[in-house]
Amino acid sequence: MPAEQSRLTWLIGGAQGSGVDSAANIFARACAFGGLQVYAQREYYSNIMGKHSYYQVAVADRALGAPRDQADLLVSFDAETVFLHARQVCASGGLIYDPKLAETPLERAAAMEERARTSLAHYLVDEQGLDETLGSMIQAAQARGVHCFPIPYRELLQKLADETGTALSSLKRVINLLAVAASCALLQYPLEPLLRALAAVFAGKAKVIKLNSRACELTYQYVADSFAGEKLARHLEPVETDQLRIYLTGTEAVALGKIAAGCSLQAYYPISPATDESSYLDAHALVPLKSPPGEPAKQAALIVLQTEDEIAAITAATGAALAGARAATSTSGPGFCLMTEALGWAGINEVPLVISLYQRGGPSTGLPTRTEQGDLRFVLHAGHGEFPRLVLASGDLSECFHDAIRVFNWAERYQTPVIHLLDKALSSAGQTLPPFELEGVRLDRGLRAYEASEGEYRRFAWSESGISPRTVLGQAGGMFWNTGDEHDETGHITEDPLVRDQMMEKRARKLQTAAQEIPEAEKFNLFGDPDAETMIVSWGSPKGAILEALEVLKAEGHSLSFLQVRLLWPLPARALEALLRRAKRRIAVENNYSGQLAGLIREQTGIKIEQLIVKYNGRPILSDELSEALKALLATKPGDSSSQKVVLTHGI
Amino acid sequence: MPAEQSRLTWLIGGAQGSGVDSAANIFARACAFGGLQVYAQREYYSNIMGKHSYYQVAVADRALGAPRDQADLLVSFDAETVFLHARQVCASGGLIYDPKLAETPLERAAAMEERARTSLAHYLVDEQGLDETLGSMIQAAQARGVHCFPIPYRELLQKLADETGTALSSLKRVINLLAVAASCALLQYPLEPLLRALAAVFAGKAKVIKLNSRACELTYQYVADSFAGEKLARHLEPVETDQLRIYLTGTEAVALGKIAAGCSLQAYYPISPATDESSYLDAHALVPLKSPPGEPAKQAALIVLQTEDEIAAITAATGAALAGARAATSTSGPGFCLMTEALGWAGINEVPLVISLYQRGGPSTGLPTRTEQGDLRFVLHAGHGEFPRLVLASGDLSECFHDAIRVFNWAERYQTPVIHLLDKALSSAGQTLPPFELEGVRLDRGLRAYEASEGEYRRFAWSESGISPRTVLGQAGGMFWNTGDEHDETGHITEDPLVRDQMMEKRARKLQTAAQEIPEAEKFNLFGDPDAETMIVSWGSPKGAILEALEVLKAEGHSLSFLQVRLLWPLPARALEALLRRAKRRIAVENNYSGQLAGLIREQTGIKIEQLIVKYNGRPILSDELSEALKALLATKPGDSSSQKVVLTHGI
Amino acid sequence: MAYKLSDFKTEVHVDWCPGCGDYGILSSIQMALAGLNVPPQRTAIFSGIGCSGKTTHYVKAYGVHTLHGRVLPYATGAKLANPNLLVIAVGGDGDGLGIGAGHFIGAGRRNLDITYVLFNNGVYGLTKGQASPTLKLGMQTKGLSQPNPNEGVNPLMLALAAGYTFMARGYAFNVPELVKLIRQGVEHHGSSFIEVLQPCPTYNNLNTRDWYGGLDRPDPETGRAQPRVYSLADTGYDPLLTPEMSEEQTHELLGRYVARTSEWGERIPVGVFLINRTTSTYEERISRRIPFYTQQTPAERVIADEAGRPTVDLSPLLAELRVS
Amino acid sequence: MAYKLSDFKTEVHVDWCPGCGDYGILSSIQMALAGLNVPPQRTAIFSGIGCSGKTTHYVKAYGVHTLHGRVLPYATGAKLANPNLLVIAVGGDGDGLGIGAGHFIGAGRRNLDITYVLFNNGVYGLTKGQASPTLKLGMQTKGLSQPNPNEGVNPLMLALAAGYTFMARGYAFNVPELVKLIRQGVEHHGSSFIEVLQPCPTYNNLNTRDWYGGLDRPDPETGRAQPRVYSLADTGYDPLLTPEMSEEQTHELLGRYVARTSEWGERIPVGVFLINRTTSTYEERISRRIPFYTQQTPAERVIADEAGRPTVDLSPLLAELRVS
Numbered sequence A, B: 001m002p003a004e005q006s007r008l009t010w011l012i013g014g015a016q017g018s019g020v021d022s023a024a025n026i027f028a029r030a031c032a033f034g035g036l037q038v039y040a041q042r043e044y045y046s047n048i049m050g051k052h053s054y055y056q057v058a059v060a061d062r063a064l065g066a067p068r069d070q071a072d073l074l075v076s077f078d079a080e081t082v083f084l085h086a087r088q089v090c091a092s093g094g095l096i097y098d099p100k101l102a103e104t105p106l107e108r109a110a111a112m113e114e115r116a117r118t119s120l121a122h123y124l125v126d127e128q129g130l131d132e133t134l135g136s137m138i139q140a141a142q143a144r145g146v147h148c149f150p151i152p153y154r155e156l157l158q159k160l161a162d163e164t165g166t167a168l169s170s171l172k173r174v175i176n177l178l179a180v181a182a183s184c185a186l187l188q189y190p191l192e193p194l195l196r197a198l199a200a201v202f203a204g205k206a207k208v209i210k211l212n213s214r215a216c217e218l219t220y221q222y223v224a225d226s227f228a229g230e231k232l233a234r235h236l237e238p239v240e241t242d243q244l245r246i247y248l249t250g251t252e253a254v255a256l257g258k259i260a261a262g263c264s265l266q267a268y269y270p271i272s273p274a275t276d277e278s279s280y281l282d283a284h285a286l287v288p289l290k291s292p293p294g295e296p297a298k299q300a301a302l303i304v305l306q307t308e309d310e311i312a313a314i315t316a317a318t319g320a321a322l323a324g325a326r327a328a329t330s331t332s333g334p335g336f337c338l339m340t341e342a343l344g345w346a347g348i349n350e351v352p353l354v355i356s357l358y359q360r361g362g363p364s365t366g367l368p369t370r371t372e373q374g375d376l377r378f379v380l381h382a383g384h385g386e387f388p389r390l391v392l393a394s395g396d397l398s399e400c401f402h403d404a405i406r407v408f409n410w411a412e413r414y415q416t417p418v419i420h421l422l423d424k425a426l427s428s429a430g431q432t433l434p435p436f437e438l439e440g441v442r443l444d445r446g447l448r449a450y451e452a453s454e455g456e457y458r459r460f461a462w463s464e465s466g467i468s469p470r471t472v473l474g475q476a477g478g479m480f481w482n483t484g485d486e487h488d489e490t491g492h493i494t495e496d497p498l499v500r501d502q503m504m505e506k507r508a509r510k511l512q513t514a515a516q517e518i519p520e521a522e523k524f525n526l527f528g529d530p531d532a533e534t535m536i537v538s539w540g541s542p543k544g545a546i547l548e549a550l551e552v553l554k555a556e557g558h559s560l561s562f563l564q565v566r567l568l569w570p571l572p573a574r575a576l577e578a579l580l581r582r583a584k585r586r587i588a589v590e591n592n593y594s595g596q597l598a599g600l601i602r603e604q605t606g607i608k609i610e611q612l613i614v615k616y617n618g619r620p621i622l623s624d625e626l627s628e629a630l631k632a633l634l635a636t637k638p639g640d641s642s643s644q645k646v647v648l649t650h651g652i
Numbered sequence C, D: 001m002a003y004k005l006s007d008f009k010t011e012v013h014v015d016w017c018p019g020c021g022d023y024g025i026l027s028s029i030q031m032a033l034a035g036l037n038v039p040p041q042r043t044a045i046f047s048g049i050g051c052s053g054k055t056t057h058y059v060k061a062y063g064v065h066t067l068h069g070r071v072l073p074y075a076t077g078a079k080l081a082n083p084n085l086l087v088i089a090v091g092g093d094g095d096g097l098g099i100g101a102g103h104f105i106g107a108g109r110r111n112l113d114i115t116y117v118l119f120n121n122g123v124y125g126l127t128k129g130q131a132s133p134t135l136k137l138g139m140q141t142k143g144l145s146q147p148n149p150n151e152g153v154n155p156l157m158l159a160l161a162a163g164y165t166f167m168a169r170g171y172a173f174n175v176p177e178l179v180k181l182i183r184q185g186v187e188h189h190g191s192s193f194i195e196v197l198q199p200c201p202t203y204n205n206l207n208t209r210d211w212y213g214g215l216d217r218p219d220p221e222t223g224r225a226q227p228r229v230y231s232l233a234d235t236g237y238d239p240l241l242t243p244e245m246s247e248e249q250t251h252e253l254l255g256r257y258v259a260r261t262s263e264w265g266e267r268i269p270v271g272v273f274l275i276n277r278t279t280s281t282y283e284e285r286i287s288r289r290i291p292f293y294t295q296q297t298p299a300e301r302v303i304a305d306e307a308g309r310p311t312v313d314l315s316p317l318l319a320e321l322r323v324s
């Protein structure tokens, strides 16, 4: 079947706190246990309970890497979800809803945004000539060819209650599961992988498993019986595979990378969307070590310190790094703002420090739970004055893991802060992947003066590469001093103009050394047809959507290349320039307002990337809206000024 | 006489706390009272007492705007000054020293930097074949033709003590004044303006004036008598003028601008070199208002709030701005680091906020009392996410004053933060100027909704210009809400993707409006020959040195133009591009490591400024080292790669 | 003119969890404001970031939802610029005593006439239940992977050290008392600090409404719950500190203060703990230097004539700098 | 092995003003260290920014001169990573209780085994004499244009509220006593806080050496100066708080603590104010979860074999995520 057909987009929505996440999680695992691969994306408000959240799970028999606008099956158990998402369902798709809610008027969706409500009212009344109820939404969907399936949640629960002797009130949390079971039935997907998923998620809780399994069976049967006639165009079929797979999120991938890298102290202050990474680490404070077979399992300590603020987080991590630990902090824009002064301190003192920065919608508090790539320029220049830093951006979960290791190696090798750029889209993306391999992984602790001799050791000794052998606090013979002031080779304060020049140049040279040493493969990726006339340039999380769009366009006869820049600083300007010059038309795709990478490239290479496709509504770039935008662009002439900046606006 | 001759460089050094500043201050005023113009520059350590500091006072019969490397007369009363500065005195210049110190060995200058000591030892012993004493320094200077004048400070003081019946011990603080009086005598400058300067500086303290005057007379007479034979090539002659003049520093110029602008709240946390501005404002908390003649003088309140940190400073200023005050904060790099989060808040909430940023040597604590232009890129991108800001850099004291007014007008007109970029060189520069005029000054409070009506008013109402009429806290009928989250027109939180887009676009449009409205004359200056082949591009404090260098080069037949960029954001890219394209050779001059403006220009215009002259040793660019560097550059071919980056290293 | 509760309510959807103590605090603030006879437009409420930070959007008064931890300096700037505004600051315990602790101290030292209401729920609500700085050592609320390794800070002890001049503690579900405390706080001249015990049913499963209410320890005789929260006033506690009091009396009061504020667990006092009348407000200190400060406020100052010409007369300042 | 004072001295030029109290504190730290029998290389001193911040450069031990206000979190990170380091933090009153006040609270709550020495001179020395947070209300030191409009914070009261478990105050010019206090602080298990009264002859013209020494108030009979500073120990003050003490005894001690720490002006007590033995250290709390924490420290962990292959075994973690 064509690439397009093998992918199914399942979408579930509901009020925050009503179980949307766990439903999606279980559905995704059910697919995975059936040998399929999934890519899940989560959208939610900065709110604990009541506001609308949704989860999109894309399923296919091959690896997927991006969310999409159109859904094949929409799953709901509240009214707001139907109102907000029904129009996303593709013409032959399906929609699961609670028939009890059919009369619910638009105004009863109390938590809905005013703008959305107004636009829905306009759609229903002015465009469709219907009234403002959920029933009308269903009607309109049906008119478009969408198959709508009323699922009587309450009755099914009652049946379950009766059958198992449980109180109905305590079964409320099962509703979301009924929706999952109903989906499987409609998609003609077998029940067995779903039951396995349940068993895995609730491992150890036999009673819960039993109850939930029964709920699934009941619903599955009910749906199979009730909607035998009405068929969904899309099916989901298990695939035989003996590939090992894990299912995890971006924050978990980064956390695993840190653990593999030997990170032994992470200091953080809670902030969305970075917190999950620290929570994962905190839950794994006892790190398993390889031990010879037969011997008792050994463990190491990973200290996760919740500090009083982000300033304390970065400075505590720096203190730990000085003591010799691989230390990191993890944060998002507002927290990073508070870290800039200490970033400079780590820079001038040549401290190996790792900062994982999860970008989110800015400025200020902005859109705390939405995505954006708005901080690139900020991280490049954060901190007053000039000092070396490395900035690496991951584009998918596998890169998240390996880059999390890489940044520690660089931090220690170049003795300077390294920023690992991530974003909310990556952090909350769920994906099936082959288990990470440590086979090829090597840890590089950089130049160390293990045998420094007292009185002679100079921490900032002059060297060609700019790098001086390092000692750590407490080490015999390697005493040093640090100061945020300009310093001499021993680390004591100096204001001597010549020593100052030398130290500025020494630090700057480390960056040149890094630029020379780091292999090109870690600096950027080139995908697609390298000789294509049109080149897409991007960085970070849009990677998945771009790769999918490339496939779609290829299927339609358009050949493009895609340059994914990974090392943003020091930017591999010369290599990029050579590649960029080969293309006739260059298009930057970025999840921000101004096209920050495009600006950086122009600054560093002189090449103006004439066409920008940007998105800044807090939602990730969706592969289908991107391919549409690209097609439209390709239909214009390269110099056409009306197409210089295309703004993507999809997403709910 | 030729331009070169009309300028005299007087340099005084000594331990911090020993009166160098007051001596320089009095000498500068003495020159000013004699109708001359001065430009003074101060260099000092981050230390309260004991480390070496010095003051350079340039004097001429015309306005001066930059420090220089070579000194005509070096004035010392300690050993370190002679060691460090004797080599700066030009061949026919003079040197005043204390003969009692002739035996002092180099190693006794305890506070001296190790590197300087080593290099001096090398100079004295290896190069000159002398021993390591001050006497040898003098000998070497004399060998170069420098006139050296031993001034027996102790004896003169004893004489003064005897004559006035004062205890010798209480006269120590007068030494520096003796040095000033001796300078005047050697320069054949009359005593009278010096006595006037004394009277002005110690106004109200008759006894002090009397004692100090007598000290000056005694010394003046002594020097005139003792060195009648030995003549200095350079004289200083009073000039008749009825021009009014003031003598002030950069921080005072900014403070006066703020007062004129009606700033009524400044919140700050102490930090060099910004503090002086706040101290000046604090001392003038009762602001004089114009009152009709005859009526009692009216006053207004200027609250200066010393906060617990810089975060409190910027947020308190923001709170005051919301209440309707013209509010500001003033800081330097480390403090600005802590302000970036709140900068974004002010940006998304469209608050008129002024930040005066005095750059100093970075990164981190860096060189706290030295100068640098290292923060340009940082201020352009400070704060996560994207929001509008304006950045204006002053190049001299007169701009400091007028720009300080201008930034308040822009802040209120465009309802967004404005950063006034200054640096240590400007802040501590002393200069004679005609008194500032308010004649042409107009204050623009921007769009205000004075008659907003309750229930209808929307703080962030949509508008073509991006600007919405503003109300202030406490105003009847104009209630608003603010939040760091993305908001709707009333200011309440929204996560709606479309409203988000609109708000991002609204805010961005304000910057376009500003770019259109602000006159070119406020965006940049073009000096020199507009058709010259070679164009110098710079910003901020190097202005003075560049203008002086231009004169020198012109005198030698080189015609250059100089583009001073003032509005750094939004950068007037189109206009700059047109100008830059006219030149054949472009040279950026910047007081930083990487040539940040050059990078910005390339990003915004595509034009690569091939040649950089930079300086990053913490000292300002000196006009004579700059003209030398320019001459050398002009002698090369434009594309010569060896001359792409010239690093200036002078200064002590 | 008398105000009604509804005059202080906006139409914004309140998005706290069901059963959240914030509802009680919100009502208390609105009721206290309605009773104060100050027009909504003369009132400005500032908030930090957290669930608690959303409060400003629900109150019909100028509402400034600031940054995490920075509510006090924002409020300080506004109040200083316009001392005639009624300024209230609100925020979470993480906001105020974690990231914002430095400002908490700074504001206490100033004694500006503002009122600060702290929502103490023992957790970071909006970021999903991490320990807040008030959570006691060893407690393990739902969201924690291990018992809290930090000692909890006592907000009222910190307030004393910082120098606030009105200190009180209320309980979110005792609205009538809380309304009174807030009103007293606002009417007090100087910086008032009101800690509110706020159940967070979603993340703090230890200090719940039932726990505060003592449902876990019914009276063996009557079977009725014995609430942990009790009224300080009922014990005859006198919070007043006056200039007339001797050093000994002062120490006695401070000793009592420390003893009472350290009670936690079985008995938790609420009410007014201290009213310090021995010092001046920041406004009074400014007025000593600038006598017209509260009449011609910095915020309302006319800085230019109609043509935009500055009203300032620079000449006296320029004269100081004259060198001719 | 016994250490000498000179083992803890560097050759860096000391650039404080003549007569500065910092000299006394520096010597006291060096002498205390020499007496502790810990090798200089096992010792790390952290400092903030200010005149006081330069201390690290003068002490021969690992010296980390950090950022303004951040000395405690830097020190915390290092100590946590290597609990076997002897960690001392030093800094000014502006550094520690102005910009750094939030960290001061945070560190107190943790009770990590570090010692913090606060140089209290009432001013911001290095920025030229602005009021520091400890300067009392209404005082006007040399550098101020008007009397201080803020109340001064009492460091020992703040330390109590924050949770430090060893609290003492010394005087910069009583070196023998200060050496003892620092030593006691270092030997105490948990976070120790030592406030040092430090004359700043350049900017603080009120709390001078003469003033502390009482030169302005000679005994009318003997004509001898009556020092303001007196020893707490001489009054029989017992600073010990133990688990055995009753609630009443505890309150009595706290009452005494508050009374004594609020003394200022005519009589100023120095000595040990509180030794709290009722709680565990942070290290102990970590060790409960990670029993090998102090033996296999995070800092010294071997993370790779010689070929650079990670020592970590990811498989148990991957197994948790398995979906096949």
Ligand SMILES: Cc1ncc(C[n+]2csc(CCOP(=O)(O)OP(=O)(O)O)c2C)c(N)n1
Pocket: A269, A270, A271, A272, A310, A334, A335, A338, A365, C049, C050, C051, C052, C053, C068, C091, C092, C093, C094, C095, C096, C119, C121, C123, C124, C125, C126, C127, C132
């Ligand atoms: C600088 C910064 N760091 C972190 C956050 C993330 N954040 C949002 S709310 C919150 C904590 C809220 O806890 P609390 O102040 O106790 O308020 P509550 O939600 O409990 O009312 C945090 C850490 C932020 N917004 N800004």
Ligand SMILES: Cc1ncc(C[n+]2csc(CCOP(=O)(O)OP(=O)(O)O)c2C)c(N)n1
Pocket: B269, B270, B271, B272, B310, B334, B335, B338, B365, D049, D050, D051, D052, D053, D068, D091, D092, D093, D094, D095, D096, D119, D121, D123, D124, D125, D126, D127, D132
């Ligand atoms: C973020 C930041 N803000 C301001 C400063 C400027 N600064 C340097 S030292 C100092 C105050 C020093 O006072 P204190 O901490 O009391 O130390 P002391 O000099 O009195 O020993 C300040 C504000 C700075 N270095 N960093």
Ligand code: SF4
Pocket: A048, A049, C015, C016, C017, C019, C020, C021, C022, C051, C052, C121, C125, C126, C199, C200, C201, C202, C203
């Ligand atoms: S998380 Fe807690 S504090 Fe936040 S709204 Fe829910 S119950 Fe209230």
Ligand code: SF4
Pocket: B048, B049, D015, D016, D017, D019, D020, D021, D022, D051, D052, D121, D125, D126, D199, D200, D201, D202, D203
């Ligand atoms: S300014 Fe004060 S604290 Fe700083 S060195 Fe001088 S005397 Fe000491």
Ligand SMILES: [Mg+2]
Pocket: C050, C092, C093, C094, C119, C120, C121, C122, C123, C124, C125, C132
């Ligand atoms: Mg809370």
Ligand SMILES: [Mg+2]
Pocket: D050, D092, D093, D094, D119, D120, D121, D122, D123, D124, D125, D132
């Ligand atoms: Mg101090």
